[in-house]
Structure formats: structure tokens, C-alpha cells
Amino acid sequence: MASGRLILDRGKLMLLKSIMEQIPQELELSNIEFEGPLIVIYVRNRKALVKYPSLAQSIAKKVRKRIVIRVSPDARLSPDEAKKIIIENSPREAGVDPDAIYFDEASGEVIVKAAKPGYIVGRGNVFRNMLLAETGWRVVPLRTTPFETKTLKEITHYLLKQSEYRLEFMRSLGDRVHRDVVYKNNYVRVTALGGFKEVGRSSILVETRESRILLDFGINVGAFNDPNKAYPIIDILRVDELDGVIATHAHLDHVGLIPLLYKYGYRGPVYVTKPTRELMAIMLKDLIEVSRRSSRYLPYGEKDLLTTLTHTITVDYDEVTDVAPDVKLTMYNAGHLLGSGIVHLHIGMGLYNVVYTGDFKYADSRLLSRAHTEFPRVEALIMESTYGASLQEPRPQAEARLIDIVKRVSERKGVTLIPVFAAGRGQEILLVLNQAMKEKQIPEINIYVEGLVNEVTAIHLQYPEYLSKKVKDEIYNGENPFITDHVRVLEGPVARPDIVEDRPSVIIATNGMLNGGPAVEYFKLLAEDPRNAVVFVGYQAEGTLGRMVKDGMKEVPIVVENKVEVIKVALEVESIDGFSGHSDQRELVAYARDINPKPKTIILNHGEPSAIEALATLLRKSKEIRSYAERILTPSNLDSIHLTAQ
Numbered sequence: 001m002a003s004g005r006l007i008l009d010r011g012k013l014m015l016l017k018s019i020m021e022q023i024p025q026e027l028e029l030s031n032i033e034f035e036g037p038l039i040v041i042y043v044r045n046r047k048a049l050v051k052y053p054s055l056a057q058s059i060a061k062k063v064r065k066r067i068v069i070r071v072s073p074d075a076r077l078s079p080d081e082a083k084k085i086i087i088e089n090s091p092r093e094a095g096v097d098p099d100a101i102y103f104d105e106a107s108g109e110v111i112v113k114a115a116k117p118g119y120i121v122g123r124g125n126v127f128r129n130m131l132l133a134e135t136g137w138r139v140v141p142l143r144t145t146p147f148e149t150k151t152l153k154e155i156t157h158y159l160l161k162q163s164e165y166r167l168e169f170m171r172s173l174g175d176r177v178h179r180d181v182v183y184k185n186n187y188v189r190v191t192a193l194g195g196f197k198e199v200g201r202s203s204i205l206v207e208t209r210e211s212r213i214l215l216d217f218g219i220n221v222g223a224f225n226d227p228n229k230a231y232p233i234i235d236i237l238r239v240d241e242l243d244g245v246i247a248t249h250a251h252l253d254h255v256g257l258i259p260l261l262y263k264y265g266y267r268g269p270v271y272v273t274k275p276t277r278e279l280m281a282i283m284l285k286d287l288i289e290v291s292r293r294s295s296r297y298l299p300y301g302e303k304d305l306l307t308t309l310t311h312t313i314t315v316d317y318d319e320v321t322d323v324a325p326d327v328k329l330t331m332y333n334a335g336h337l338l339g340s341g342i343v344h345l346h347i348g349m350g351l352y353n354v355v356y357t358g359d360f361k362y363a364d365s366r367l368l369s370r371a372h373t374e375f376p377r378v379e380a381l382i383m384e385s386t387y388g389a390s391l392q393e394p395r396p397q398a399e400a401r402l403i404d405i406v407k408r409v410s411e412r413k414g415v416t417l418i419p420v421f422a423a424g425r426g427q428e429i430l431l432v433l434n435q436a437m438k439e440k441q442i443p444e445i446n447i448y449v450e451g452l453v454n455e456v457t458a459i460h461l462q463y464p465e466y467l468s469k470k471v472k473d474e475i476y477n478g479e480n481p482f483i484t485d486h487v488r489v490l491e492g493p494v495a496r497p498d499i500v501e502d503r504p505s506v507i508i509a510t511n512g513m514l515n516g517g518p519a520v521e522y523f524k525l526l527a528e529d530p531r532n533a534v535v536f537v538g539y540q541a542e543g544t545l546g547r548m549v550k551d552g553m554k555e556v557p558i559v560v561e562n563k564v565e566v567i568k569v570a571l572e573v574e575s576i577d578g579f580s581g582h583s584d585q586r587e588l589v590a591y592a593r594d595i596n597p598k599p600k601t602i603i604l605n606h607g608e609p610s611a612i613e614a615l616a617t618l619l620r621k622s623k624e625i626r627s628y629a630e631r632i633l634t635p636s637n638l639d640s641i642h643l644t645a646q
């Protein structure tokens with residue numbers, strides 16, 4: 001049965017046998033395939049499927065694997081016939097877009113865009129099952145958004161073109177993931193490849209006797225021209241031995257070098273959440289373009305990014321996925337960025353459990369809910385420590401200060417410039433200002449938004465289920481909490497000198513440190529007028545224009561067409577740190593205390609040495625934390641820790 005490409009091993013045979021026993025004869029089973037982490041059951045009698053609406057779930061429960069039922073190719077309707085049935089039968093409320101129905105012939109799935117995708121799935125999958133029985137195609141719904149994300153569209157079309165290869169890849173990966181465990185006597189070792197006692201180039205190698213998993217593979221953009229500092233320690237990696245790469249979120253210090261693995265010949269999977277896939281594509285594309293323009297050396301190109309996307313597998317929060325014969329992955333909300341995940345690895349049938357936080361926020365924000373703390377089991381916690389030595393101003397206070405500044409600047413007919421990075425902060429600032437305007441705390445003025453922020457906002461609208469409850473409900477109700485009537489989305493050629501004449505107004509533009517993007521252009525136009533203000537809402541790295549301005553320099557150099565121009569800084573300069581997507585010291589300690597169950601080992605990473613040291617000292621001082629955490633470790637890059645050592 002299953003694919004017939006390999007001689008099946010015992011465990012797999014038993015598994016297949018137990019699945020086959022549960023499939024009713026009348027469905028006419030044609031084959032069972034291991035496709036990546038999924039087990040796909042292909043049947044011929046599609047009409048009979050309506051009688052068994054919860055068959056996949058009941059098999060999944062029994063064999064503890066992800067099960068999907070599809071109809072074999074010879075029993076499917078032609079795409080044209082199927083399209084007609086989908087359009088005619090979908091409830092009107094679903095708002096199906098007839099021009100956005102895409103058939104993936106290799107997998108038998110059909111992507112259907114709808115305003116309310118819930119309606120084409122139906123409660124308990126009823127409607128989706130009905131369509132499967134009628135057409136033989138399995139519906140994958142996609143939300144229609146008020147303004148479209150180009151990235152998602154491009155990725156969807158690209159993947160459809162790669163459909164044959166994707167199926168082949170998923171099947172060979174399925175064989176690999178579900179291979180029999182050879183070594184019963186296992187160990188777990190983690191090795192720090194980057195991002196330890198530093199911020200940037202995050203990467204951790206997790207090894208068992210059976211498998212190798214890479215967690216994140218970032219670049220330190222601050223050290224671009226020195227591979228010894230910018231890239232994780234790559235020379236001890238054998239890419240052909242990797243079982244998988246798991247990326248926590250789309251920031252460059254976590255995903256920036258993943259395409260390099262493919263350039264070196266890696267052809268395994270990258271596991272991410274759906275929003276992370278899209279954001280990662282945007283960030284990496286931007287990195288490639290910016291590097292090309294500024295003649296900075298980036299060791300890979302667009303082709304490697306496409307290869308990365310071809311091999312990307314998306315996972316949902318709280319969903320268990322087999323990534324190796326002895327490793328199960330579950331991602332949980334990290335509260336740091338849209339789609340950001342805390343990684344839970346369940347290793348060796350209950351031998352050991354590792355939680356890696358990636359970057360996380362242990363407090364609710366307007367945009368996202370706080371990081372997850374409940375896990376089935378935890379023996380080791382690997383935790384970020386960016387703000388291990390400092391406290392942030394509480395969010396309500398930060399919001400009040402922002403509103404106050406915009407109000408003050410508006411009263412004197414000035415323009416408030418808020419430089420942001422594309423993802424996270426920009427969307428949150430929009431939520432704050434839109435609400436303040438609604439509640440008449442600030443006057444009704446135009447808010448201009450320019451740069452990558454717009455594309456990223458569209459991705460937020462695409463995935464409301466990843467957002468805080470309030471924002472999610474608003475989007476489900478058909479509202480657009482980011483782009484209200486006063487928000488002006490700027491695209492294409494923009495007449496910036498005209499825009500700065502609209503006073504008072506607010507301009508939100510990338511990038512967040514004023515070292516590129518439209519924000520710099522606006523800064524040049526606004527800097528010399530004391531009625532204006534610039535408000536920094538994120539970290540300003542050493543050496544950036546943002547840092548110089550924040551530090552109070554009254555004259556700053558700006559490069560204009562390869563010539564250095566000196567700009568006088570007369571505008572008001574403000575800085576608010578309370579919008580951070582990272583936990584501050586208090587939240588980090590609270591997380592180590594609140595995580596449940598309690599870890600025996602805590603490993604600190606992703607922080608300057610002083611931040612790591614301060615946090616380690618605090619954790620060691622806490623009687624409560626010391627009562628369960630036998631070791632609190634602060635490794636350096638290249639250190640290995642044998643987690644299962646007795």
C-alpha cells in the first residue's frame with residue numbers, strides 16, 4: 001500500500017494496518033500516503049463520504065497522527081464542474097469570490113477565497129465534507145481582506161506551480177518523518193549556534209541519537225559585513241543530516257539566513273505558522289532588495305528564498321506535528337509578533353520536553369494576547385532575555401504619552417512622524433491612534449501610512465485568529481480596525497513634500513531606526529521645523545540615524561545620492577519604550593515562575609551579557625524558582641548542553 005517506494009518497516013506497517021481497519025469498505029480505499037507530517041487517506045467512493053463526517057478525527061484520535069481524507073484523482077470532477085458546484089452551493093453569507101478559486105491538481109485541494117470562510121467549512125466541517133463528497137475536491141478556505149496582500153497571492157500562485165514537486169517532497173518527507181526509531185536508548189543535546197550572550201543571529205541545534213532539528217537561523221543585521229558575527233556558527237552543521245528547521249517568528253534575527261541552508265543543499269522542511277510564512281517572505285525579499293541596492297553582501301538570493309518557500313510547511317498553534325520519528329512539535333502563541341510561536345518539543349516518547357520561547361511578550365497588548373504558559377510537560381526552558389536588566393513603562397502609560405504628544409503637536413499645527421518597523425509596532429500604533437480619535441482624545445486628522453507597513457497590515461487582516469480577542473472580533477464583524485476613514489494608505493510614487501504640508505497630521509513610515517525607507521525622507525522634510533515631532537517607539541541601535549537623533553544631536557549627517565548632507569534637528573524628539581514586543585525584566589521573571597509544569601533546567605539566551613547576567617542573578621535569588629530549577633545556565637555560542645545527563 002503506502003506509496004510502495006520503500007520497504008516498509010514494522011512500526012509503519014502496524015500503523016497502516018490500524019488505519020485501514022477503521023476505513024469503511026464502501027469508501028473504496030485506494031491508497032494511504034505519508035505526506036510530510038500528514039497521513040492522507042485516498043478513497044474512490046466520494047459520494048459515500050457524507051455518511052462519515054468525522055472519520056478523519058476519529059482515526060486521528062486513535063493513532064495520534066494528523067489525518068486527512070482526500071478523493072483519488074480518478075474520482076474527482078473536472079475543475080470546471082467542481083467550480084460550478086462550489087459557487088452554486090456555497091451559502092450567500094460566505095461571500096465566495098468566483099474569480100479566486102484555485103485547484104491544486106497534485107494534492108486534490110481547492111483554495112476558495114471567501115469573505116466569511118467559516119461558512120464554506122461549516123460547523124464540524126459539515127459543508128466542507130459535503131463539497132468533498134460532491135466534487136472530490138477538498139476545500140481550503142482563505143479570507144478575503146479589504147485590501148489584498150500581494151505576498152500571499154504570489155506565494156499561493158508560486159506554490160500551485162510547484163504542486164507536483166511539493167507532493168513529491170511531502171511524500172519523501174513523510175517517509176522520513178515516519179521512519180522507525182532505531183535507537184531506543186536516547187539522549188537530548190542542545191548546541192548554541194548563535195544568539196547566546198548577544199542579540200541577533202539566533203540559532204539552536206537540538207540533537208537526539210535519532211534526529212537533528214534546527215531552531216531558528218537568523219542574521220545579525222547590525223554586523224552585516226562580518227560573517228563571523230553576522231551568521232550563526234554554520235561550519236559544525238551538516239545540512240544533509242537535518243530533519244527540519246523550526247522558525248519561531250519572522251524577524252530577521254530568527255529567519256534571516258534560512259535561505260542559505262537551501263543554497264548549501266538542504267532540501268528538508270521549514271516549519272512555521274501561516275502568518276510567519278508570509279511575513280518571512282516579505283522580510284527576506286526586502287532584505288535581498290535592500291542588500292542589492294546598498295551593495296551589502298548577502299550570501300543568497302531570490303532563488304534560494306523561493307526554494308525555502310517550496311519547502312515550508314505551516315502549522316497552527318496548539319497542533320501537534322511529527323517532525324522526526326522521535327520528535328513532536330507544538331507551537332504556542334508567543335505574543336511578540338503576528339504568528340510568533342513558542343516551540344514545544346516532545347522528544348522520544350516522553351523521554352524529554354523542551355520549551356524554547358523565541359522572542360515573547362508576557363503581557364497582553366492591543367494587538368496580541370500574552371505568551372502561553374501551560375504545556376503538557378517541560379523539563380528544560382530556553383528563554384530569551386533581551387530586557388533581562390531593564391523595566392519598560394507599562395503599556396497604558398505608553399499609550400497615554402503617545403496620545404498626549406500627538407495632541408500637543410496637532411494643537412501647534414505640526415506633523416508627528418512615527419518611524420516603525422514593518423511588523424507589529426505600526427499596527428499597534430494605528431489601533432491606539434484610531435481609538436483615541438474615536439474617543440475624541442485627539443482631533444480628527446489624517447494618518448498617513450507608507451512603506452512595508454501596508455502589506456504587513458493586510459496580512460494581519462488575513463489572519464484575525466492570531467490577534468487579540470477584541471481585534472479579532474472587530475475583523476470578524478467586518479470592521480477594519482487598522483485602516484479607518486482617517487488613515488491614508490500611501491502606495492506607488494508619493495509626493496512627500498505635499499504630504500508634510502497637510503498639518504496637523506501623523507505620518508507612520510518604515511523603517512523604525514531611520515536608517516532607510518520613507519521614514520528618512522519624511523525626517524529630512526520635517527526636521528528643521530520646531531512645530532513637528534518625531535516619536536521613536538522601538539529600540540534604536542548604535543550607529544543609526546535614529547539613535548543620533550534620540551541622543552539629542554542637533555545636527556545629523558544624512559547620505560543623499562552618495563553625498564553627505566547635514567540636517568539641522570529642530571523638531572521635538574520623543575521616545576516611548578512601552579510598546580516593546582519583548583517581556584521586560586519583571587515579565588521575564590514572572591514567566592519563569594508561572595510556566596507550568598516547572599522546568600528543571602533554565603537556559604538564557606537572546607540578550608546582551610549584562611542582561612543575561614542580571615536575569616540569571618534574579619532567577620537564582622528567587623527561592624521559588626530555585627525550588628524546581630536545579631540549573632540556571634547562561635551558555636555562550638558553541639557551548640553544548642547535554643540535557644538528559646543524570
Ligand SMILES: [Zn+2]
Pocket residue numbers: 249251336337359
Ligand atoms: Zn523578534
Ligand SMILES: [Zn+2]
Pocket residue numbers: 200202251253254359606
Ligand atoms: Zn529576536
